[in-house]
């Protein structure tokens with residue numbers, strides 16, 4: 001690192017020189033160091049679109065198996081549009097941000113039915129597709145049609161803010177404009193697809209959020225943040241994310257005909273997924289407190305119910321920590337109409353939150369006995 005610092009001080013580049021040489025240096029680096037993924041090796045617009053939706057807010061390592069599963073289950077936009085919502089949500093289960101799956105499905109119907117299966121071939125056309133914003137429209141129109149639109153994602157914000165030493169917050173409207181116009185200025189217009197792929201790979205593998213590999217970086221002789229020790233402070237974000245904690249009590253109620261179940265609706269996490277009857281509060285309730293809640297009385301009409309409580313499960317979402325306990329019981333019949341009654345195979349075929357899936361696989365059907373009995 002000391003040699004690197006000496007090298008930096010000996011070299012001086014003007015802003016204009018840095019901008020001019022950026023794309024050439026980046027593309028040369030990418031030729032030797034680019035990552036290979038199946039969606040990079042194709043011109044198939046459907047596959048490119050699918051990969052971009054799956055990779056929004058998701059690391060490629062996590063998204064890859066989902067991409068392969070979707071291509072196998074729904075090889076064309078017509079297959080996707082004809083599939084049931086339940087099947088699409090089940091295939092998406094565990095990937096999070098479920099509105100992406102709902103939008104993808106509804107967009108597939110728009111393309112298959114209203115556009116007669118013909119994909120938009122430009123940026124503006126893609127912006128009309130549900131679930132596609134400025135970033136995704138730029139990515140698809142450059143990767144599929146080599147159109148000159150620069151992508152600006154988290155990797156690009158990080159790399160550009162560090163290299164050029166830009167301290168404007170990336171989540172401010174001014175910051176968004178600055179980074180977008182800089183990325184478009186740097187873009188190699190004739191090689192838009194290669195440039196976009198290169199800058200994203202560069203941010204993901206070299207100019208990483210923590211411990212960037214500056215020794216191997218082609219920009220290390222004139223990187224402002226390296227020169228001024230600003231790496232850990234860039235990019236700047238204006239808003240601090242508030243994390244909330246939520247406490248769910250799920251009831252696994254087995255009757256002679258199956259399990260009580262319902263679909264999650266409303267504008268909340270896991271919309272469109274299925275769940276067991278649930279009571280949510282700002283903290284875990286004691287067993288006697290639970291039995292006094294109105295929701296409990298909606299589930300159970302009998303007074304004397306014996307419940308078995310699981311250990312705590314939790315799931316981290318971007319802005320929330322979900323803590324859950326599962327209460328198992330068996331009753332002879334369910335006479336209410338709030339919940340569906342589903343068989344075990346129906347239960348396993350429906351999309352559920354990761355937390356419920358984990359509980360079912362490890363405890364309920366998996367045989368782990370970490371439970372307390374409540375009378």
Ligand code: SF4
Nearest residue numbers: 207212214217220223
């Ligand atoms: S020198 Fe380091 S901080 Fe600067 S662009 Fe390269 S990897 Fe990022």
